[in-house]
Amino acid sequence: MMKLKKALPLVAGLVLWQHAAAQPPATAVTAAMGNVRMEFTLGRQGNPQYAVWLGSQPVILPSALGLQLQQQQLQKGFVIQGIDSTATDNTWQPVWGETRTIRDQHRQLTIHLQQPATGILLDVVFRVFADGVGFRYAFPRQKGLQHFVVTDEVTAFRLAGDHKAFWIPGDYDTNEYAYTTSKVSAIDNSKMVHASTDIAVRVVPDKHAVQTPLMMKSAKGIYLNIHEAALINYPAMQLHVSTDSLLLRAALVPDALGHKAYLQAPCHTPWRTVVVSDKATDILASKMILNLNEPSRAGDNTTWIKPMKFAGVWWEMQTGQSTWSYAATADSTDATGALIASGKHGANTANVKRYIDFAAANGIAGVLVEGWNVGWEDWFGTWKEEVFDFVKPYPDFDVQQLQQYAAAKGVQLIMHNETSGAATSYERQMDTAFRFMNRFGYPAVKTGYVGRIVPRGEHHDGQWMVNHYQRVAQKALQHQVTVDMHEAVRPTGLHRTYPNWMASEAGRGNEYNAFSNGNAPEHETILPFTRLMGGPMDYTPGIFKLKGYAAAAPDRQVHTTLAKQLALYVTLYSPLQMVSDLPENYAAHTDAFEFIKEVPVDWDDTRIVEAEPGDYITIARKAKGNDNWFAGAITDENARTAIIPLSFLDSNKQYEVTIYEDAANAHWKNNPEAYHIRKEKVTAQTQLRIQLAAGGGAAVSIRPL
Known part of the structure; x- marks a missing residue:
């Protein structure tokens, strides 16, 4: 008989459907936070599944859960031994970051499963946040399972539609591809892999595999991001795309023997994450992945x-x-x-x-x-x-x-x-x-x-x-x-967990403009929705000499304007930001260089002002320990007007803004180094309107008077 432990209001529903005596019952358990709701079901064959909704809209249709071990299949034949439920609402302070404090509010369900045929115990742990769902597998200490080998993971993400996707190939050795935008049903990485000769090592055995974080947008305007959190003692998860059925399945990077992971109970896998909202800005503002990681191990002296x-x-x-x-x-x-x-x-x-x-x-x-x-x-x-x-x-x-x-x-x-x-x-x-x-x-x-x-x-x-x-x-x-x-x-x-691990590359950075065909103007508008979802990127911004810098390729150029290079210090977050160009190239633009000199790399507050993956991003950030704000706005290959309401400012103060913007005749290809600097007085009621050139951007410094 199933036992429900500590039944709290956070469990929105627990339903048992009785069937004929020859069949075990199906079981459904739901939990919600805000507009996000998940449901766990145990099917008639004892097969665990889950589903996710945003309001009334399905996000992940009922999808398989489970693992394949070297000797056992953990996909069906389970019964529920019990369910634990807890609620958490606290705040914590990162050693450094985009905000001074982070709120961790979630509801957790732990489904205790047993496979009677083998005696194996398996827990599936869900955490439901207002902006998404995380789940992972946990193996309790048990007599029948100690050391074991994971040969596959059957975790699936069945999509509710043929979404627009922003993706790179699922390569075992690199994340440095340019992004492709296509429908999920059109994903085929073979041409991209073959053409990417600028990448040192490429291993992509599956032409329908994509890397996570995978960013998608539905026809109904739902933004969906799939990734993982707290990757420890386990291979990275990629996604195999069944293009005909819109089913994404976890694909783990193998070792030299073709195995995926060597584990010993008690243990658990990384979290699988689904961040979802009907606003693109919420995706960038999400702290769910951070909240799914363990607290700092650096001690009190940081x-x-x-x-x-x-x-x-x-x-x-x-x-x-x-x-x-x-x-x-x-x-x-x-x-x-x-x-x-x-x-x-x-x-x-x-x-x-x-x-x-x-x-x-x-x-x-x-x-x-x-x-x-x-x-x-x-x-x-x-x-x-x-x-x-x-x-x-x-x-x-x-x-x-x-x-x-x-x-x-x-x-x-x-x-x-x-x-x-x-x-x-x-x-x-x-x-x-x-x-x-x-x-x-x-x-x-x-x-x-x-x-x-x-x-x-x-x-x-x-x-x-x-x-x-x-x-x-x-x-x-x-x-x-x-x-x-x-x-x-x-x-x-x-x-x-390791605040001294401050940044990584793990993506296609600015360096590809030096020795390759570079990065398309939309590239930096996709990265925050993909690569940066899991953590800061050492992108190496700040290139001022945008043409004629490569000795072996005099026609090579960076596919941004100079003003956009300034804006990247705000829109692409990292606590380690490189001032990447040669000193003599900064000497030619000392007025624009002032922004790089003053922009911080640690923040008390961050506001995602406007965003659309592949098109534009505008972000404002408050400097650590003072009242100065900085904003960055970037666009893709299309010119546009960035609109920045300054309502985040103190309503009782007046400020001076310095705007580093594209000149009227600027263009990433034809006139990238043309910029204009202006100052004006503003208040919290002011709304800045800044024209961005094609492939351009703007950087803004806001200081109280």
Whole structure:
């Protein structure tokens, strides 16, 4: 007999339908928060399913739940042993973020299942929020199941219509594709994968697989985002799309043996997340994924975790003006076997001092230096283990001198550890590398995983590497170092648990404008609805020289205006924001550079003013600890007028706004560097109207008088 524990009002309904004696009963349990409602059902074959509604509109039609283990199928034959229900409503303060406090209000249902034929116990845990639903599987401690292998996950998302989707291919090793917009029924990634020769490693065995976060919009104006939260000890979830039936099914990234996950009870999977609203702005404002992650493990002392802007010896390498490597090739050696300098090495002491001087003069806290350590002559595409030494600099990089020089200027150097995908080698050197950072005063590290993964046969998004990224974050936490991971798995809100894991790349960043065909004007209007749903992105904004910057391709250009590059500091959130261009290119536009100098990277409040995926985004943010506000507005390839009501301002104060906007004749393709700066007095009753050029944007600074 099923037992209902602690029946609270949050359980909107519990219904048993009795059938013939030969069939077990079907069971339905519902819970709601605001306009969002979910229903769990256990079908006649003991098969668990769920469904989600927004008001009266179906969002996820009844869809399968379950797992496939190496020895057992956990898809049917279940009975309900009990149901626990709880309600939560509290607030918590992130160490850094888009808001000073976050409210966590949800209703939780835990369905305790047992499969009598095997004796296996399985819990399905649901949390219902006002903006969506999260659910995960949990295995209690039990005699009949200890160590086990997950070979598949049958979790499904049956859509209520053929929605407009914003997607990238479900690749095991990269998230750096350009976005495609199409109906769900038209999803086929084969042409995109074949054409994306600018991506180092591509593994896409399923032409109907897409990566999460997957953003969709229904014909009735419902916005739907599917992703996951708290990805720990499990492979990343992609989605296989059955284009004929509009069924999305979880597709887990396999390991070298084709298995998906190795687990030991008690344990649980990551949360599967469905964020839904009839307003696009609500999707961007959602904190559900963060709320599904565990609290911070950093302890009470987090003063060392500092959001910052940083410059870097990076864009000049991307554009071919200098190199990461010290010598031309690994064979460029003298009679003693020492490397012969090519004369193009960017990370040399004199050049790094130039960037330190630039940062110090403009109040920029950090300088990232790539290419400082030996190994760059023999790294790309080699699939070897021992590539880089993470404590041995090139002969022209004086570690101690640069430490002292930067400290005297009030600037901190940021470490770079490129692994070339050789995660095993990095793990052997991690303690040594982090002690080196502590010794020479590096408070942060940018890691990289360009290349095929070692252990060979593993993938960037498989369970082994997911655990590796967590080990890096944990080791960095022990050494009080913050981390910015590139080429890693896309974020799932773990920056709540590890606040020193401040940013990741895990998407197609601004760098693709340097060595490839770049990013379409709509790209930055899609990213917040997709890649950034799980966490901050190191997009590297702030390019001012928008044409003629690539030595090998003089006709190459960035597909934005200069004003849009400013706006990205607000619309693409990260607590680590790179001041990406060369110092001399900022010197040519010192008035526009003022916005980059003053825009914060940590916030007390965020307002999503207007948004439509693939078209436009306008966001306003209040600086941490003061009354200054900043706004950014961006558009796709179409010009438009951004409308910003200033009702979020204090009604008793007057403010001065500085608007950095596209010039009347600006255009991302023909005239991208044309901008105009104006000032005016405003109050909370003011409504700003700013014209955005095609591919353009605007940045706004708002200060109380």
